[in-house]
Amino acid sequence: MSLSIKGNYDAAGSRWNFDLVGEIDISNAHQLKQQLETAYATHPTDVYLDLERLNYIDSTGLGVIIGVYGTIRGDGHKTIIVNPKDNVKKLLRITSLDKVLIAE
Amino acid sequence: MPDTMTLTVPGKPEYVSTVRLAVSSLAAKSGFDVETIEDIKVAVSEACSNILCHSDIGDEYSYRVECTLHENKLEIAVVDNGVGFDAGNYEMPNPGCLQVGGLGIYIIKALMDDVQVISNDGEGTLIRMTKNIRPENFASIGGRETPPESESSR
Numbered sequence: 001m002s003l004s005i006k007g008n009y010d011a012a013g014s015r016w017n018f019d020l021v022g023e024i025d026i027s028n029a030h031q032l033k034q035q036l037e038t039a040y041a042t043h044p045t046d047v048y049l050d051l052e053r054l055n056y057i058d059s060t061g062l063g064v065i066i067g068v069y070g071t072i073r074g075d076g077h078k079t080i081i082v083n084p085k086d087n088v089k090k091l092l093r094i095t096s097l098d099k100v101l102i103a104e
Numbered sequence: 105m106p107d108t109m110t111l112t113v114p115g116k117p118e119y120v121s122t123v124r125l126a127v128s129s130l131a132a133k134s135g136f137d138v139e140t141i142e143d144i145k146v147a148v149s150e151a152c153s154n155i156l157c158h159s160d161i162g163d164e165y166s167y168r169v170e171c172t173l174h175e176n177k178l179e180i181a182v183v184d185n186g187v188g189f190d191a192g193n194y195e196m197p198n199p200g201c202l203q204v205g206g207l208g209i210y211i212i213k214a215l216m217d218d219v220q221v222i223s224n225d226g227e228g229t230l231i232r233m234t235k236n237i238r239p240e241n242f243a244s245i246g247g248r249e250t251p252p253e254s255e256s257s258r
Contacts, residue, residue, distance in 0.1 A: 025124075026153040027117035056124075058149050059207035060157075087142045094214045095207055 003028045007039050015046040021053040024061030033064045040068070045077055052083035062095060069101065111169040113152070115184075120152045123169050127180065130171055134178055135237065143215040144178065144235055150208040151182040151231040157208075177217075177236045185228040 004021040016039050024032060036047065047068060051057075069079040081101045084092060092098040109130060113119050127148045131141045148169065155167050167184035209231075213219045216233040223229035 023121065025117070025120055025149060026156060027120060056145075058146060058153060059211055060153055062207060087139075087146075090142075091146065091211065094211060 003031060005032060005035050007035060009039070009043050015048055016040070016043065017048050017050065019050045019053070023056040024054065024064075025056070025058045026060045029060040029064050032061060033067065036064070036068050037071075040072060044072070044075055046080065047072060047077070048080045048082060050082050051085065051088055054085065054088060057088055057091065062091065062097060065101065066097070106172050106174045108173075109171045111171075112166050113169060115156060115165045115167060117153075117156060120149055120156070123152055124149045127169070127171060130173070131178060131235075134173055136178070136235070140235065144180070147212045147215045147233055147235075148180055148182065150212050151180075151233065154208045154231065155182055155184045155229060177234050179232065179234045181230060181232045183228070183230050 002022045003024055004019075006019040006021075008017045008019075009015075010017055018036070018039075020032070040047065049065065065079065065081070072079060079101060081092070084102070089098070089102075092102065109126075111123060111126060113123055124145050128141055128145045131144045136144065152167070152169070165185075167182065170181040170183065172179045172181075209219075209221060212231070212233055217236045218234040220232045221229070222232075
């Protein structure tokens with residue numbers, strides 16, 4: 001199973017843009033955690049996660065995102081999910097994460 | 105006599121996706137529609153992750169995924185002989201209170217029709233989940249051409 005994580009720091013917009021491609025589960029959620037934490041340590045600012053090409057995520061991946069949300073919220077920064085597929089959106093709705101992680 | 109497919113899975117995270125694919129294929133063959141197949145896929149994957157996270161089975165051990173196709177339902181049991189956890193004291197997470205762990209069983213119960221978690225310290229874990237075959241989640245794309253309800257009404 002493959003996961004590609006591409007992070008781009010937008011200095012003008014003062015935010016991180018991450019493009020997540022593939023699938024996230026227990027086998028690779030740690031990669032996401034490591035990359036998000038490393039990026040945030042470099043430029044502590046808002047984090048945008050584009051899930052347009054993410055086909056699958058489970059509770060371990062959601063757990064990583066919740067962890068990042070909790071960490072950076074304390075610094076006054078946001079974690080925002082954009083473009084989730086319907087199956088991912090369903091999981092976010094079930095867990096009520098859509099209320100805090102999806103932009104209006 | 106229902107058909108049963110049993111997978112013996114190495115206790116390594118990289119095999120969870122293989123289980124997911126195998127069970128998805130069986131669910132498609134059984135005639136479930138795409139959204140229901142996705143629900144089953146997520147639920148079985150969560151069960152495998154739960155086994156790997158909580159049962160301390162280690163790389164050298166394995167666990168079983170038993171899929172039984174009944175006339176009107178697909179039953180999936182994920183079983184290990186690890187250390188287990190105290191299912192009696194399991195508390196559903198509060199969706200309003202975001203936390204890193206504890207979502208797996210909650211998600212399984214939200215997606216499947218019936219879920220049993222049997223686990224005691226030192227005795228391993230059994231997560232049994234059932235998805236009923238109903239006309240509304242039947243895609244007529246698998247081995248069966250009509251839902252079981254229709255067959256029985258002939």
